[in-house]
Ligand code: AMP
Ligand code: FES
Ligand code: ZN
C-alpha cells in the first residue's frame with residue numbers, strides 16, 4: 001500500500017479513515033487529529049497549563065509528547081503505587097516516565113504511596129478486603145491523589161491518556177448494566193466544579209492501535225506489559241469483543257462513541273446527572289466530594305493506619 005499523500009510505501013492502514021500513510025505523514029497526522037479533538041470539545045487553550053497524568057504506558061507518554069509537539073504548556077504527574085509484581089511494574093514505569101521527562105526537559109510531579117502512607121496498593125487492597133479486585137482500590141486511590149494534586153497546585157486542566165478503545169469498553173460495560181450515573185458522567189471533558197480542575201481526554205477519538213503505532217514510530221520507550229492485575233479483567237474482554245466487531249466492520253468503535261455522545265447532547269441523561277450531583281457533599285475529613293459523610297479514601301487510610309499501629 002502507498003501513502004495517500006506522498007505515494008511512498010505506507011506504514012499503517014487507517015481503515016476507519018479509508019487511508020494509508022507513510023511514517024512521516026502518519027507522525028504529522030496524529031497531532032493534527034488530537035488538536036482537532038482539543039478544539040472540537042473546547043478542552044484547553046495555549047494560555048493554560050495542563051497537568052498530564054502519565055502512567056509510563058504508550059497512551060499517556062504519547063499524549064505528553066503530542067501536547068509538547070503542539071507547544072502546549074504541560075506538567076507531568078506520576079503515581080507510584082508500589083506494584084512490584086511482574087518486571088517490577090511500578091519501578092519500571094516510573095523509570096520510563098522520569099527518563100521521558102528528562103529527555104524532553106519537562107517537569108514531573110511524583111507521588112509515592114509508600115513515601116506518603118508507608119503502604120503499597122496490594123496491601124491497601126487487602127485491608128479494603130478487595131485483594132481479588134486490586135484495580136478497584138487502585139482506581140479509588142488514583143482518583144483521590146489526582147484530585148488532591150490538582151487542588152494543591154491550583155491546576156485548572158487535568159489530562160489523561162484514555163483512548164477510544166478505553167472509552168468504548170467503558171461505554172460497553174456501562175450499557176450492558178445500564179449504569180446510568182456512569183453513562184451520564186462519561187465525556188471527553190468534565191467541566192471544573194469547586195476546586196476541581198476541568199478533566200480532559202484529548203485521545204478519546206484515537207484508536208489504541210494508532211497510539212501504539214505512534215509511540216513506536218516516535219521511538220518513545222514505554223512499558224509494554226499491562227498492569228499484572230488487569231489480566232483477565234472485563235475491560236480487556238470488552239476491548240477484544242469490540243476489536244472483533246471493528247475488524248468485521250471498520251469504524252464500529254468511533255461510530256458507537258460518536259452516537260453515544262450525540263444522544264447525551266440530546267439530553268437523555270440530564271435527569272440522572274442532576275440527581276447524582278445533588279447528593280455529593282464535601283468529605284468531613286479532606287473536603288473532596290463524596291456521597292457519604294467521609295470519603296472512601298479517608299476511611300481506607302484510617303484502616304491502613306490502624307493496621308500499622310497494631311503491627312508496632
Ligand atoms: P488506566 O486506568 O490504567 O487505563 O489509565 C488511564 C489513564 O490514567 C492513563 O492514560 C493515564 O493518563 C492515567 N494513569 C494511569 N495510571 C497512572 C499512574 N500510575 N500515574 C499517573 N497517571 C496514571
Ligand atoms: Fe492499578 Fe493495575 S494499575 S491495579
Ligand atoms: Zn507520505
Ligand code: ZN
Pocket residue numbers: 283284285286287288294295296297298299
Ligand atoms: Zn476524604
